[in-house]
Amino acid sequence: MAAAALSLCSSLTPKLPHTQSTAALSLSRPNLSFLSHSLSSLTLTARKQPSLSFTVKLTDTEAAVSVSEPEPETESPVPESEPIVETAEVPKREEVFAVVMVGSRQYIVFPGRFIYTQRLKGANVNDKITLNKVLLVGTKTSTYIGKPIVPNATVQAVVEEQALDKKVIVFKYKKKKNYRRNIGHRQPITRIRITSITGYQDSPFVTLDS
Amino acid sequence: MNKKEVFKLAKGFRGRAKNCIRIARERVEKALQYSYRDRRNKKRDMRSLWIQRINAGTRQHGVNYGNFMHGLMKENIQLNRKVLSELSMHEPYSFKALVDISHRAFPGNKAAVTPKKEGLAILL
Numbered sequence: 001m002a003a004a005a006l007s008l009c010s011s012l013t014p015k016l017p018h019t020q021s022t023a024a025l026s027l028s029r030p031n032l033s034f035l036s037h038s039l040s041s042l043t044l045t046a047r048k049q050p051s052l053s054f055t056v057k058l059t060d061t062e063a064a065v066s067v068s069e070p071e072p073e074t075e076s077p078v079p080e081s082e083p084i085v086e087t088a089e090v091p092k093r094e095e096v097f098a099v100v101m102v103g104s105r106q107y108i109v110f111p112g113r114f115i116y117t118q119r120l121k122g123a124n125v126n127d128k129i130t131l132n133k134v135l136l137v138g139t140k141t142s143t144y145i146g147k148p149i150v151p152n153a154t155v156q157a158v159v160e161e162q163a164l165d166k167k168v169i170v171f172k173y174k175k176k177k178n179y180r181r182n183i184g185h186r187q188p189i190t191r192i193r194i195t196s197i198t199g200y201q202d203s204p205f206v207t208l209d210s
Numbered sequence: 211m212n213k214k215e216v217f218k219l220a221k222g223f224r225g226r227a228k229n230c231i232r233i234a235r236e237r238v239e240k241a242l243q244y245s246y247r248d249r250r251n252k253k254r255d256m257r258s259l260w261i262q263r264i265n266a267g268t269r270q271h272g273v274n275y276g277n278f279m280h281g282l283m284k285e286n287i288q289l290n291r292k293v294l295s296e297l298s299m300h301e302p303y304s305f306k307a308l309v310d311i312s313h314r315a316f317p318g319n320k321a322a323v324t325p326k327k328e329g330l331a332i333l334l
Contacts, residue, residue, distance in 0.1 A: 106293045143303070147287055180239070
């Protein structure tokens with residue numbers, strides 16, 4: 001419960017300074033009165049917020065979150081800052097995309113975005129990985145089509161999270177045989193964030209002419 | 211499965227299937243059987259959907275799905291149908307390049323021409 005409440009706070013706090021600072025404060029006060037006897041963890045965080053000023057409150061909650069969930073929360077500011085820089089340079093559209101093969105599945109990837117793949121064994125969080133099965137690279141003006149792969153083209157990525165997918169209930173049932181099995185399954189997955197696509201420039205390509 | 215879990219899964223069901231345990235358990239079990247089956251069927255359904263999308267995309271350039279895939283196989287381009295359908299929707303120029311390559315894989319084919327769309331102007 002406590003972790004969930006903290007993560008809720010973390011998801012709310014970035015919105016606070018822009019628009020809803022006063023609204024959030026006024027909302028947090030009813031929480032005090034309503035949930036004071038039911039949910040102790042929620043009220044603890046709610047009590048903290050009104051007592052402190054805006055800036056101090058933000059830093060305090062962020063610090064608390066980073067202590068509670070060290071790995072995913074500490075990474076996320078770094079990749080979040082990267083797309084902002086990219087969007088500042090490039091106005092709207094991504095310059096380049098690639099089709100890459102990860103774990104016998106093909107994904108269309110863009111730099112700055114993340115994808116969920118099958119669990120990459122042996123990869124730790126924050127590892128930099130290179131995906132070299134690039135089947136196609138597309139830029140604004142030209143397309144590099146691999147037969148079957150684009151030579152020397154690589155996609156760099158960072159492992160962000162080793163997680164489990166949503167639970168799937170595997171219910172097996174045979175009629176008239178008194179057979180039923182109820183098994184839960186969570187597929188291990190890995191979240192990787194694409195940082196760059198490189199090395200494709202020398203290979204043959206098709207330019208956009210029409 | 212205990213009662214609590216059954217009712218949790220039966221949320222949103224119609225009639226008594228959402229609040230009477232005997233009926234709810236029956237419906238939930240059936241629903242889980244369907245979801246088990248349909249996780250397998252989803253693969254076929256998606257594949258046929260991708261094929262339809264690719265077919266729609268290639269026909270805009272005057273090539274049908276079968277010839278397009280045959281050309282790709284001949285050129286040893288191993289993009290799967292999921293990726294091809296997404297390219298046909300969101301990356302039309304890259305997709306056009308693929309269509310051209312697969313069309314040119316067979317000597318004797320002329321350059322793929324986009325069929326001209328003629329509406330009711332012929333009749334008038």
